[in-house]
Amino acid sequence: MGAEGRALARDPQPKPGRFGGKSLYTIAIYVILIVAVFISLLPFGYVVSTSFKSTMSLFSYPPDWLPENPTLDNYRNLLNRYPFWRWLFNSFVVAGSVTAIKLVVDSMAGYAFAKMRFPGRDALFLVVLMSLMVPFAALLIPTFIIIRELGMLNTYWGLILPGLASPIGVFMMRQFIESLPSDLENAARLDGCSEFQIYRRVILPLIKPGLVVLGVFTFMTQWTSYLWPLVVVTKPEMATLTVGVRSLTSTFTQDWGLNSAAAILSMLPTILVFIFLQRYFIAGSIAGALKE
Amino acid sequence: MQEQAVTQTTRPRALALSEEEHQRLQRRYQRRRSLTAYLFLLPGAIFFFAFLVIPILLLFFYTFNNGGIISEREWVGLANWRNVLRDDLVITAIKNTVVYCLMAIPAVFVISMVLALVLQQAARGGSAFRSLLYIPTLAPYVVAALLWQFVVHRDFGILNMILVEFGQEPRNWLGSPDLALRSITMLEVWRGVGFWTLLFLAGLIGLPKELYQAAAIDGANAWQRFRYLTIPLMRPTFFFAVVMATIWNLQLFDSVSILTNGGPQNSTVTVVWYIQQTTFAYTDKVGFGAALSFMLLLLILFLALIEIRLLRKR
Structure with a gap:
């Protein structure tokens, strides 16, 4: 700050x-x-x-x-006997993909909601606000059935796709973009920029702090997600870190040392990401997202 | 870029348009702009429909069926709804979940608000403290729950070590029915404090400074400034926080699944845990789980709308 x-x-x-x-x-x-x-x-x-x-x-x-x-x-035990690196890789693929796709998709939608005028805009945004209240856990069963019908159980896409529906990013991006002065985009429009060029060259650079906040938030949510991977993955080699680390504990015995090593190693990446980006993350940017 | 704008905006001068032609062009322009807007919304809308709208409809459909995950799906009418409303464990699950929310949300909000106010006063080292306080939030629940076992473990947990140090009897934090849900609550509060502190702090920093100066000149003391300025001004932040905390906390699952798995004596059975158990763990009561999920959806919508009602007014 x-x-x-x-x-x-x-x-x-x-x-x-x-x-x-x-x-x-x-x-x-x-x-x-x-x-x-x-x-x-x-x-x-x-x-x-x-x-x-x-x-x-x-x-x-x-x-x-x-x-x-x-x-x-x-x-040594953890890395030699269990596919820990594979779990780490899976978590990176899933969390990274969801974050990348959401940043693009949500900022585009946020731009449309914040700066464009079109029929049905307010009604559609109300739908987005209402859907913030839908708990993902309640949609576990139908989401599982959809992913299964698509043949995506035990695949990366099966892990990634349901994470893309969350509307909170659209909401945050809209709040960020709305607070930008319109002069810049109007100037670009007079220069003959298309809407996509304005989005790409004017809006995106200006909302970088907002993108970092949404990116970190999305990445952390996916990285720590447990319920969905638990349901959609049955093959050990497709397990994400959370499910993999959990599988180290059998019902009756618990190797505390092994579990502790796994806990430390699985938290290291998030702590590194956080330390690297905390300057942006704490910059009070969330406050911008909260203004009504 | 702006210099360019000046040179390029020299418009052709003789552009005489009839009124009709002007309106036609304007309509065409509006249509084009609307179309662009819809194109910008399209990618998000696809995911939104495929994994939010359709699942809600499908969920409603599945509340009238049974099977569908392992066994064949069959229409059973209202049987699931009847079973859910009659099931004792459903009542226990809802009771536990609501009791948990009533313990966890006020606790985490009070602690976080105090810490946010304190952090705001810390002239030096504030950012270091903020980052350190945020670390528990970074722990995936699987890790947080493991950490917590070291805190509440009967034989070598930190909490019991402290109790013994003070000459108290060690307690079975996770193994006794009246303590288990409280232990889960402590974990969730511990993990949540960093997040909410950051959020409240962001809200505090955004408050208009001039009002505080004016109040100080008028002789308002610290408590009066807090009571009559900070609390009312923070309303939008509190509003968002209360609604989101309710929505998130009513979905309590991860820590329960890992630490107690619903036990002992069903004292930590929560709604989402029960949904997951009936549908995926060892039974194939998909319809029952669907009806319970739909109830959770309605419960959350209901409570969130009540909170919005209560907090918006006044």
Whole structure:
């Protein structure tokens, strides 16, 4: 959010009793934040530690926070005995494809809703708003039947296509594009640009932050999706990460070290993506999407 | 690009059009523009129809049938609806799901709002704290649920270690019927805080600064500014958050499926879990699952519309 946001964030009223009051206040703020971050991250620390423990030392009591003899056995096990790379690849293909297709399709629809005038526009947009309320989980059965009729069980398309129906992206893109001044597109129109050229050359570059927000949101939703892959995939080699990691646990036994290693490895890509893009993601751009 | 515009907009001067001709051209232009708009909507509309509109219609059709996934489909009339309304587990599932929402949504909103306000006050390091707080949200449920087992595990979970440290009896967080749903709620709150904090913070940053300055000049204290400025001004954000949280949380499935699988003694059976079980897990009660799905759809629409009603007015 940078300097502007920080200036806004500061309390406009100077605190009375400058020294004592103010510093106590600041200390309280950071104590709350540190406690919150500690609670957020504590379980991760425990899992990282467990992923380096040997199976024998897992159940020592009282449990220790740091592994006594750190070992990479769990990671070796996971990568040698299970098709972990394949799961990772599948998740990337699915989440990547859904994100790429949705960015194009939703920004096009958003542009039409935001800037074009055509009969039935408001009625159609109302349909989009209403459909935000449709829970995907309730459409599990008919979606499964449609995908099966299309012969797409255990295929990438079967995993990808249902994710493309979600209307939230159209809604977000419309809000973003509507906030752009119309002068730029009108200038381009006078230059003889076609609507597609305006979309491609004027609108898309201007809504880059919005595209990043929608892209990260879509990618994360797909990356963490569990219910749909669980239903549509029965072959182990088509499993996505979530289903694959889950399959490591049989009903009666649980190899905690192995599961922890899998948890860490399957989260690494999302954390990397997030760190790389968080500048955009947090830039308050969501606020733009929320304005009514 | 703009310089170009100037040179190219020199129009041909003698372009005398009759009124009729003018209108005809304008209509043609309007038609062309509408057509372009529809073309822009077309790709999205295809997916929207194929995987949202048609599934809803198909779902409604399947509530009057049975079979269709493993066995042959057959028409059974209203039997599924009758069975769903008579099924005790359906009542339990709806009750659990609603109780969960009533615990989770207020908890996560209060915590997130407090953290958003605190983050807004943090002059330094705010962005680092924000990113760290967001990390739990990045965990897929499969991972989050695994992490949570380390927290609530009976023998070596963090929570019980703390309890023992304070001289309390360790508890069976996932194994006892009165604690299991609460443990699930804690997980969901833990995972959701980052997301909602970010959303509320984005809303707070967008508030008009001048009003706060005016209020401060008028001598309003921090609490008054919060009560009479922040809360009313945040209404659009809260409005969106409450509706979306209701829609999402009523679909609770992943964590339940992984941590408790509905148990112990059906204390964590949720609506979506029951749909998944009846349809895909070991039975082939597709029609029953479809009727239950349709009920979920109606329940969510109903609650969302009530919330929209309540929050829009006032």
